[in-house]
Amino acid sequence: GAVVSQHPSWVICKSGTSVKIECRSLDFQATTMFWYRQFPKQSLMLMATSNEGSKATYEQGVEKDKFLINHASLTLSTLTVTSAHPEDSSFYICSAPAAVEQYFGPGTRLTVT
Amino acid sequence: AQSVTQPDIHITVSEGASLELRCNYSYGATPYLFWYVQSPGQGLQLLLKYFSGDTLVQGIKGFEAEFKRSQSSFNLRKPSVHWSDAAEYFCAVGQTQGGSEKLVFGKGTKLTVNP
Numbered sequence: 001g002a003v004v005s006q007h008p009s010w011v012i013c014k015s016g017t018s019v020k021i022e023c024r025s026l027d028f029q030a031t032t033m034f035w036y037r038q039f040p041k042q043s044l045m046l047m048a049t050s051n052e053g054s055k056a057t058y059e060q061g062v063e064k065d066k067f068l069i070n071h072a073s074l075t076l077s078t079l080t081v082t083s084a085h086p087e088d089s090s091f092y093i094c095s096a097p098a099a100v101e102q103y104f105g106p107g108t109r110l111t112v113t
Numbered sequence: 114a115q116s117v118t119q120p121d122i123h124i125t126v127s128e129g130a131s132l133e134l135r136c137n138y139s140y141g142a143t144p145y146l147f148w149y150v151q152s153p154g155q156g157l158q159l160l161l162k163y164f165s166g167d168t169l170v171q172g173i174k175g176f177e178a179e180f181k182r183s184q185s186s187f188n189l190r191k192p193s194v195h196w197s198d199a200a201e202y203f204c205a206v207g208q209t210q211g212g213s214e215k216l217v218f219g220k221g222t223k224l225t226v227n228p
Contacts, residue, residue, distance in 0.1 A: 006156075034215065043203065043220045044157075093156055095216075102207075102216060104149075106156040 002028045002098040006105035013084055014113055020080045021108045023050075023094030029074035030096035035067075038091040038107075050077040050094075084112040115140040115206050117219035125225040126194050134189040134222050136204035145207035146187040147216065148178055152200045160202075163187060174198070199226045 003026040013019045023033055031052045036044040048069055049057040056069035066088075068080040081088050093107045118137045126132055138144055145164050149157040161172025168180040178189045187204060204219040 004156075041223075043218045044216075046215065046217070049215065091154075095157075101159065101162065102147075104157040107154070109154070 002026075002096070002101075002103045004094065004096050004103045004105040006092075006094055006108050008108060009106060010109045010111075012111045012113060015085055016083055018080055018082045019084060019110060020078055021092055021094075021110070023077045023079070023096070023105050025075045025096045025098075025103070028096075028098045030077075030098070031074060032097060033071060033077040034095045034097075034102070035069065035077075035079050036093045036095065038093060040091075044093060047079075050079075052077075081110065084110070086112045088112050115144070115208060115217050117204050117206050117217055119202075119204055119219035119222050121222045122220070123223045123225065125227060127227045128196050129193050132189075132191045132194045132198070132224070134202050134204075134224070136187045136189065136219060137185050138187065138204070138206045139185065140206055140208075144187075146178075146180060147205040147207060148172065148176070148187075148189050149203045149205060149218075150174075150200045151203065151221075157203065160189070194224075194226055196226045196228065199224055 005024045007022045033050040035047045038044045047062050050069045050071040052071045058064045071077040089112045095102045095104045116139045147162045148160040151157050160176045161170050163170050163180045201221045203221045205216040208215045
């Protein structure tokens with residue numbers, strides 16, 4: 001099946017700094033990728049839809065200036081958490097559709113100190 | 114807007130026992146339905162999906178699910194649970210967005226398997 005990778009798998013950053021998370025489709029092209037956020041012991045909440053070659057579409061309540069999304073190629077989308085704060089600590093998961101199925105990355109654990 | 118309800122936050126079963134995880138959805142049209150499993154600190158793995166046709170779908174690891182339109186349900190079942198099935202299970206409904214599926218997830222059900 002199709003494989004989606006994320007990097008890094010785990011990152012710690014200081015409050016006020018920015019951190020970039022990469023999502024790659026390894027063996028297929030994805031014009032669309034999705035970014036989810038998962039709080040401990042909770043469900044996945046869709047943050048935004050990343051569109052190759054155009055602006056991302058953000059879900060209601062998600063700050064687009066704080067969570068910058070860039071979909072620079074058909075295999076790479078990046079999520080940058082700007083001016084991170086401890087409340088941004090979470091598990092971030094991306095997914096990419098292939099045919100009618102979604103393939104999920106392994107997730108990135110972000111801890112902001 | 115579509116929504117997914119998983120009524121059971123936590124279920125505990127004994128190894129070898131049968132399992133049923135409940136899922137109810139709210140969606141105006143014919144839904145695309147999915148069950149995913151997540152092990153601690155890991156991403157999601159697709160167990161099975163329903164798009165159309167036979168309402169009883171078979172998935173990986175011996176799981177199956179039945180779509181019941183009249184009850185707006187898509188319950189996940191397994192006849193005999195293994196210790197390795199302990200994980201978090203998420204039901205999701207898909208909405209086509211530009212040809213791609215945008216998923217709405219339930220809150221999940223944590224499965225504990227006793228030896």
